[in-house]
Amino acid sequence: MNYKIKSRIWIELDGEEFLGEGKVKLLKAIDNTGSLSKAAKTMKISYKKAWHLLDAVNNSAKKPVTVKSIGGKGGGGTKLTVYGKSLIVNFEEMNEKCWKFLDVQLENIKSL
């Protein structure tokens, strides 16, 4: 019996998704590359999709998650704020706790 239990968590604010796994992954890629377009490339998604994801985050967040610079040396870029970084940490921590919790729950169900 190789049952596995999986989960996805996300955070809603006023009924709309504010943060989920895809957005957290994007924020991490932005943190690593310093640019939205580079983050999209490393994630192998279109710039458009990445831009929409980030746009949704910034539109629903009450504090800025990223700061951008357009033009200039290197063309500009996007960086995470301290708040943005804390979101990543808190989300991933909660996600891992959820997984472990569910693994324990599954152990308790031998009747499957």
Added chain:
Amino acid sequence: MNYKIKSRIWIELDGEEFLGEGKVKLLKAIDNTGSLSKAAKTMKISYKKAWHLLDAVNNSAKKPVTVKSIGGKGGGGTKLTVYGKSLIVNFEEMNEKCWKFLDVQLENIKSL
């Protein structure tokens, strides 16, 4: 701050989804109506979609989840097995525990 944390859980067997919220909802509707087509109507989804969902469950389950009868008085029908009913109960129980767990977790994060 009216953040809400949401989650979806599902069970995989050999890497493919075996049971999720949509499938459980369908199984419950079948249990209530005694027929796949009636279940589809009450859920306001097409028979095709309902059939594919149930087909996926029965193809991946190691024990029969439903028993069907074709023809006869009333045209036939689909009923849950004891195993099928136990799946519903266990899944929903685990789902609710997960929600409560996450609510507690969110309480612990005041930094958001």
Added chain:
DNA sequence: TTTCGTTATATCCAATCAAATATAGCGATT
């Protein structure tokens, strides 16, 4: 043997979603 409502399945069409492409603006550096 005719009827009935169901299961089962194929086909066509509409809608939705995502990828690809194109274009414009930005501003520090050169």
Added chain:
DNA sequence: AATCGCTATATTTGATTGGATATAACGAAA
């Protein structure tokens, strides 16, 4: 002023999804 890589956005194309529709088989009961 020219360049460069990035942000920003619209449009078009392609793929996938799901709905609607049609048809057949089934078997107990009338």
